[in-house]
Amino acid sequence: MGIINFQGKRTNAEKKETEPILVSDYMTTTIISFKESEPIENVIQTLIENKISGGPVVNENNELIGIISEGDCMKQISESRYYNLPMDKNNTVGKAMIKEVETIDGNMNVFDAVNKFLESKRRRFPIVENGKLVGQISQKDILKAAMKLKGNTWK
Structure with a gap:
């Protein structure tokens, strides 16, 4: 006598589509930013106090x-050392900042963002929506996302 299955006809299990993990889910929205007219000394002090390596202007x-x-x-x-002078008070963010800024779309998949970080060798990317700064994603934010995803399927 064989084993009888009383569960009835089995249907194929529905495959769940995993939602993409977006940059906007892990970006920082509390941003320390700078103004173009700020003296460089203020920026240096802010970077030291907040233990950050840069910020958007x-x-x-x-x-x-x-x-x-x-x-x-x-x-x-x-x-300033080359000219043997103290740092000029007129040295402003506007004179020192990089004006050509690469940004990341908040709707970008985190794994696509990883590739962008690797290609550009940047430490952070600002996120802009409708011309306004809405957030920033750093390499550390991506690492945090990866640790949360550990064990899930990586799509």
Whole structure:
């Protein structure tokens, strides 16, 4: 006598489509930003106090106009030493910032963002919607996302 199955006809299990993991799910929305007219010394102090390596530069309408990093600040220090002068109070963010800024779309998949980080060798990307700065994603944010996804399917 064989084994009788009383469960009835089996149907194929529906495959669940996994939702894409978006940059907007892991981006930082509390951003330390700078103004174009700020002195470099203020930026240096802010970077040190907040233990960050740079930040976006915005205008009065919160539109992204540049980005400034520790490296940009160090160039200003190096130039003042070259001329054997103290750092000029007129050294502003506007003179030191990078104006050509790459951004990431908040609707981009986190795994696509990883590729963008690897290709560009940047540490952070601003996220802009309708011309306004809405967030920022860093390499550390991506690593946090990866740790949360550990064990899930990676799509």
